[in-house]
Structures are given as C-alpha cells and as structure tokens.
Amino acid sequence: MKPLHTSILILFVWGLSVLPVQADRMEKAPKSIEKLDVIEHLDTQLPLDLKFQDSSGKPVTLGDYFKKDRPVILSLNYSNCPMLCSLQLTALVRGLKELEWSADEQYDFVSVSIDPKETYQRANLTKQKYFKEYDRAGTAGGWHFLCGRQESIDQLADAMGVQYQYVAERQEYAHPAVLLVCTPDGRVSRYLYGINFPKQTLKLALVEASEGKIGSTVDRFLLFCFHYDADSGRYAPTARNIMKIGGFATVFILTVVLIPYWRGRKGRQVLETGDAQAHEVPQETRHFSTPEH
Template sequence: MFFVALAWLELNAPLLRAQMTGAPTAGYKLEPGITSSTMPRPLREIGFDQNLDQYVPLDVPFRDESGRTVRLADYFGSRPVVLVFAYYDCPMLCTQVINGLSTALNLLSLAPGKDFEIVTVSFNPRDTPATASAKKAVYLERYTRDGAARAWHFLSGDEPSIDRLTKAAGFRYVWDAETKQFAHPTGVIVLTADGRLSRYLFGIEYGPRDLRYALVEASAGSVGNAADTLLLYCYHYDPMTGRYGFVVMRAVRIAGAATVLALVSFIIVMVRKEKRAASLS
C-alpha cells in the first residue's frame, strides 16, 4: 500500500506542486505565436542568474529604514538570510513578491530573528529611508510574529552599492523609459549565514514547505528539526523551477530500511520470548 501511495504522489507531483506553490504545471506554454523576438525588449533583459554557492559582497554600504548607514554584513553571521529585491513605489510586482513572502512567513513555525533574518533591498537609487520605513510599516501589519520588527530590514542605497549586490546575486533588471518603471524578475533568495547564495525561489507565491527547506539547508541543519533533515532526503531542490520536488527512490530506500528494521526488531522480540518460555518450562 505504501508503494502504491508513493507511485501516486510521483505521478501527481506536478499538479500538487502547482497547487502548493502557484507554479504552472509541466507542459505550460505561452500563447501561440509569442516568441522571444516579439517579447518587449525590457522583458528579454531581465531574469535571475543563479549564482549558487557564490558569495555576495557583505561590505556593501546601505541605509536602513531609520537612516542609519549599515553594511550588508550587519545582517549576516549567525543565521540564514532571506533576501528580497524590491523598489518601494513599485505599482505591482514588488508588492506581490513581498505579499507572497509575508504569507509564507506567517505559516512557518521558524522564528524571525532567531532562525533567520529578512533583508529587503531597493534597487531604485531614488528610494530613501523614509520610503523604506513606510514600506516596512505596511508589512509589519501583515507579518505579526514576535521579533519581526527586529528581523525584517528595509534598505536603500546609491547606484554603485545596488549594482554590486544585484550583479553578485544574479538579479537582472532594467529601467523601462516608456512606462517609467523598472522591469524585473520575481522571486526571493535564501543565503547562508556567511553570505553564500544557497537557494532561489521564483514567482510571487512561495510554498511554506519550499521556504522552510531552503532555510534548513542554508543553515546546514542548525535550523529546524530531525524531521526536516529526514524529509530533505526525500525532497530535492530543482534549480530550473526554484522548487523542491519529491524523489521517489529516496523515499523507497527509507521505507525499505524501515521495513528491514521492523523485521529485525520483530525477530529479536520473538527469539527473546521463546528463550523466556523455554527457561520457564
């Protein structure tokens, strides 16, 4: 029965993944006739370059929401960091990205400030501590967990600082003069405590499971529990989708090991019972 269930999960994994994360199912296609050459130029230039296992420059200076000069290193050192790129007067996508993140964060049992930090960096050099502070106030009304105010940081900076960080993180965006807006990709990045790019989660909705696994992996097991470590053996991060997928064969191995262990335990118990019965007779 267990193996039948595993087979069903594997066959329906794309549908389940779409329901949990908002990602399109396998086989999703653009409208007929749309090619990369007909796509608006700004959209052809944006995206994420996954610089996995590379380090971001922690010496980059920014200003926090109170106007204090900080360096990125101030938020690293002891726990994983969720990094979000967003500009604070963005009319649509940035808001949806942060909305999706705050929704996922509210469903996590992990504690902000204890298990992870959140750093939102504006890629608009015209943003100021005032706009950062206003944006932070909005999201602290959505994310009300203890420690959120101390653990979620909204930064602004000048163009050289923004360029250094976005290039290191592989975040490609452009200014669209026609719409007078930035064109940019959507997603969040999870980094290790020492500033290494660990996982990219794409889109505007993030499954709490994906975010939790990304934080557990970025912490090298110091965040989460033994169950997370076991489940991560059965789930694998796919850089193409920015999601964690179920790996059937790994689950089968665990099930097989558990079956063998149960069988050995049963044999030991029965042998001991027989010896006890023999000694009494």
C-alpha cells in the same frame, strides 16, 4: 430564422471578428527586457562590504545582516513598483506567518531597493507596511529595507545573478520575481521563484541554508527526503531517498523487531515443550501400576 436566433448569431460572428483585433492590440514587452534572466550563483559569496542606508537613515553594510547564526532571505524590490513587488512580498509574508519560527530569531529578511532614487523615508513606509502584515510582536528587528547608490545596487544584483532593467517609457523597473535564501555567512543557498511561497518550501529552504542550525531532527530528515525542484519552485519528494529510507526501515524492522520476536517465540516453544515432557507420565507406569488399597 427567428429574431432571437439571428441576434445570437450576429453577436457570435462579431465576437470572432473582434478577437484577432484585440490580440493585435496586446502590448509587447519592450526589447530592452526580453533577455532579462536569473543566472543562479549557488554557493557564491555575496559582497558583504557593500554600503547602503537602512530605513532609519543609518549607513550600513550588507554584512551587518549576516550575523553568523541564522539564515537571511534576500530580495531585490523597490517601493514604487506598481504590482510585482507587492505581490511577491505579500506572498512571502503570508508564507512566513505559517512558520512557527520568527524573524529576528531564526532568520532575517533583507530587501534592497533597485531604485537609486528611493529615500530611506520611503523604505521605512514599506517596512512598516509588511511588518504590520506580518503581525508578530517583537520581530521588527528582523525586517530590513535598504536603499543605496546605483553602484552598490548593481554589484549586489550581479553577485545575486538577478538581472533588471529600467524601462524609461513606463518609468518603472522590470525585474524577475525571485528571492534568495542565504547562509549565515553570506553565501547563496537557494533561489525561490514566483509569487507563491508554501510553508514547507520556506521551512526546508531555511533549514538547508542554516546548515542544520535551526529546525528539529524531523526537519533535517525531511530535507533528506526532499530536493528542490527549480521547475516548480518548491521542494519535491526524492524517489531515490524515499526508497533508501524504505529499505532502511525494512532492515531495521527485521533486525530490531521481528528477529528478536521470532527468537523469543522459538525459545518459548522449546521451554513449553520441555515442560510438557517433564510432566508427562511414562507409558509403562500408566499400564502396569495399580492403585494401592
């Protein structure tokens, strides 16, 4: 066997022998976080009297951000999160930038830190980071980053159905990537999972949460055509509703467009036939009349 072929074969066999060792060295998730989950509490009223501190150090309640006129995107994060929170919030900002609607006008965003040691100064730095990424002037009033005591954090997490756990050996929090879209009066309307939030998903979720108070007639019509698919984490077309709309469109075209058209066409044919008969010279007249000299 040639030396080059021998070298390649040796590397191949070595690679196969190393793979199981690398797999064995993969760290397993701590047992304390294996059962973490999100238990959806749709249409549940959030505890709006919970007390927190905003990014300026001012005492606030959760209810201060539910203004009865627009939906709220609610998230549990923390500023020292090594990766997931940053990925999630960056993806959210990217999706919101594609909307024609703006924070502090059509919706608000509220992030509550799950770390009771987080200071309002640290929360303010996080707010400025994502507001800068959002890059839409005059909308700072729609971005809210809160911190608070453990008791308030736990009560809010329980109401949201979001489980999290502090992992002491890593000195970080384990938590799911999920956002809640809430109604203006503080009820849970929709859960959005993952680190990808397409424009259409955000838009329909906000229209749904606002109960039609924001969005155009077309947006509300699209909401009828689409349903939220929890498996994919986005809105997907509903075959049944599309079939209903198709049937309605067919009936509409038949009754409003085609039938009047057919009736009008038939009427014109009758009139044309009548006119032709009125101008037709009788056969007797044609056969026996002679021109005058």
